[in-house]
Amino acid sequence: MACHLSSTCLVFSILLLLLLSFSSLPCQAQLSSNFYDDTCPNALSTIRSAIRKAVSRERRMAASLIRLHFHDCFVQGCDGSILLDDTPSMTGEKFARNNNQSVRGFQVIDDAKAQVESICPGIVSCADIVAVAARDASVAVGGPSWRVKLGRRDSTSASRSLANANLPSFTDSLESLISLFDRKGLSARDMVVLSGSHTIGQARCLTFRGRIYNNASDIDAGFASTRRRKCPANNGDGNLAPLDLVTPNSFDNNYFKNLIQKKGLLQSDQVLFRGGSTDRIVNDYSRSSSVFSSDFASAMVKMGDIDPLTGSQGEIRRLCNVLR
Ligand code: HEM
Structure with missing residues (x-):
């Protein structure tokens, strides 16, 4: 078919161009709140009861879990990197300046993960458990609730230097705080x-x-x-x-x-x-x-949407403090 400058031809060419440009975009999977509905339908209720128990044992734990999610998300994205122990070849985030002797809740996350593993092994990421725990912790002390988007995968690395560079400090100026948050969108x-x-x-x-x-x-x-x-x-x-x-x-x-x-x-x-x-x-x-x-x-x-690993990126850890 000869394609002269008719309007049909113009529309056709534009559609073709759009199609070509979309197909060249990387395929980034989205988080969704029903991610585990088929693969682990009881994941959320299992996490919720673990968090409720932990907060009723110690009310402060609610605060600690909300902060844990924040400190996870600000370093390489919400990828469970904060949970990794140091190894001979990797200096992780637990002992970074604003985490050392300060950030808490690791045992609670490990316990919740163990319970989730016992019902659906290898399905639910530690990064998602941290995100759900923060919401459940807020609710447990009468705070707001929200639908947690799910489908994050766990990092295969952690970085103390990134934690030092990205986590805000109690002496930061307003300008520094605004810019640290701005860097995370x-x-x-x-x-x-x-x-x-x-x-x-x-x-x-x-x-x-x-x-x-x-x-x-x-x-x-x-x-x-x-x-x-x-x-x-x-x-x-x-x-x-x-x-x-x-x-x-x-x-x-x-x-x-x-x-x-x-x-x-x-x-x-x-x-x-x-x-x-x-x-x-x-x-x-x-x-x-x-x-x-x-x-x-x-x-x-x-x-919770900051730079998640999705699709085939990262991994699902079996234990949150070590790589698979
Ligand atoms: C704006 C910059 C922020 C700075 C400089 C900052 C700094 C701090 C510091 C120094 C502490 C006390 C830590 C300690 O003494 O061990 C703290 C505690 C806490 N932070 Fe922040 N924070 C900031 C933002 C946030 C955000 C965005 C969240 C949550 C989304 C958060 C949640 C918490 C909670 C809940 C605690 C109490 C933790 C506990 O009792 O275990 N903070 N923060």
């Missing part, structure tokens, strides 16, 4: 709402000592002096204080109200409300716990 608003998980959990004295002893104008004097009682200037590095001084055991928006009163525990908390670009976001969440809850849930889903 998360906005300043996502960063602020996710920091709202500091409504539960604890921090060690060494992470807030600098702030409570420097008599700066961005900290409430009474709050600083109360915190100094259990965090001496020269020792007690591991002494704990709640990140939310008002309601440390419930998932609510008091964290944001504290910031407005200059009662953020970490410097990286207070920078979110110190005259900068995120002040208005903190104001929003301090006024509405329902907006906080729903934005938190959406941001957790977005965080």
